[in-house]
Amino acid sequence: MSRRVDRRLVAIPVAVIVIAVGGYVINVTQFEAEDASTGNQGMIAAHAKVDDARARRAHQSFQQAVAMLQAGEFDFAVTALHDVLSIYPALPEAHVNMGFALLGLGEARAAADFFHSASDLRPTLHSAYYGLALAERQNGHDKAALAAMQAFAHLAAQDDQHLPRAQEFVWELQAATKKASP
Numbered sequence: 001m002s003r004r005v006d007r008r009l010v011a012i013p014v015a016v017i018v019i020a021v022g023g024y025v026i027n028v029t030q031f032e033a034e035d036a037s038t039g040n041q042g043m044i045a046a047h048a049k050v051d052d053a054r055a056r057r058a059h060q061s062f063q064q065a066v067a068m069l070q071a072g073e074f075d076f077a078v079t080a081l082h083d084v085l086s087i088y089p090a091l092p093e094a095h096v097n098m099g100f101a102l103l104g105l106g107e108a109r110a111a112a113d114f115f116h117s118a119s120d121l122r123p124t125l126h127s128a129y130y131g132l133a134l135a136e137r138q139n140g141h142d143k144a145a146l147a148a149m150q151a152f153a154h155l156a157a158q159d160d161q162h163l164p165r166a167q168e169f170v171w172e173l174q175a176a177t178k179k180a181s182p
Contacts, residue, residue, distance in 0.1 A: 058087040065097055074104035092121035092128065099131045108138035115148075126155035130162060133169065146173040 065080035081098045088094060095118035102111035115132035118125055133149035136142075153166045 054087050058084050058091075061087075062094065062097075065094075065101070069097060069101055069104070072104065074101045077101040078105070090121055092118040092125050095121065096125065096128050096131055099128070099135065103131065103135055103138070108135045111135040112139060124155055126152050126160075129155065130166065133166075137173075142173050142177055146170060146177060149173065 061080045061083040065077045065084065068074070068077035068080060078098065078101045081094055081101060084091065084094045085098065095114045099111040099114035099118065102108075102114060112132060112135040115128050115135055118128035119132065122128070129148045129152035133145045133152060136145035136148055149166050149169045153163060153170060156163050156166065
């Protein structure tokens with residue numbers, strides 16, 4: 001049976017990811033401009049229009065996905081994120097958002113896979129560990145959830161607004177795992 005997740009658990013990390021993707025898209029555009037300056041203008045000009053259109057489509061789909069996540073429309077967010085991932089399959093922020101969308105749909109196992117892939121793509125992406133902790137907890141894997149939330153707490157900035165909740169989560173899981181241990 002699917003269980004819907006509190007929107008706040010999904011929407012908060014999404015705001016952080018939006019900023020990161022904006023930087024990524026700018027970086028991709030800058031990289032293309034640098035290639036043009038090296039003398040490959042003819043071939044790059046032909047591909048730039050296609051790449052620019054694809055980059056714009058990915059950016060628009062990503063923005064739509066974020067809006068859908070914040071509105072709790074997880075099915076639509078998944079659709080938009082599939083579009084983003086078809087263009088940029090190695091974009092860790094898209095993997096994280098897909099994980100949060102799947103969590104919202106109650107698909108914790110699939111969500112955990114996306115959080116794992118995001119952390120593989122960028123091991124310092126702390127929101128991937130936060131989401132992974134939530135997914136593993138829903139999957140009943142308290143030790144994995146504890147390890148993921150500890151990784152988040154280690155990577156997050158000291159003034160991160162999610163850090164106090166992460167520390168509570170760690171304490172709760174430590175207590176739960178101590179009770180479960182013989």
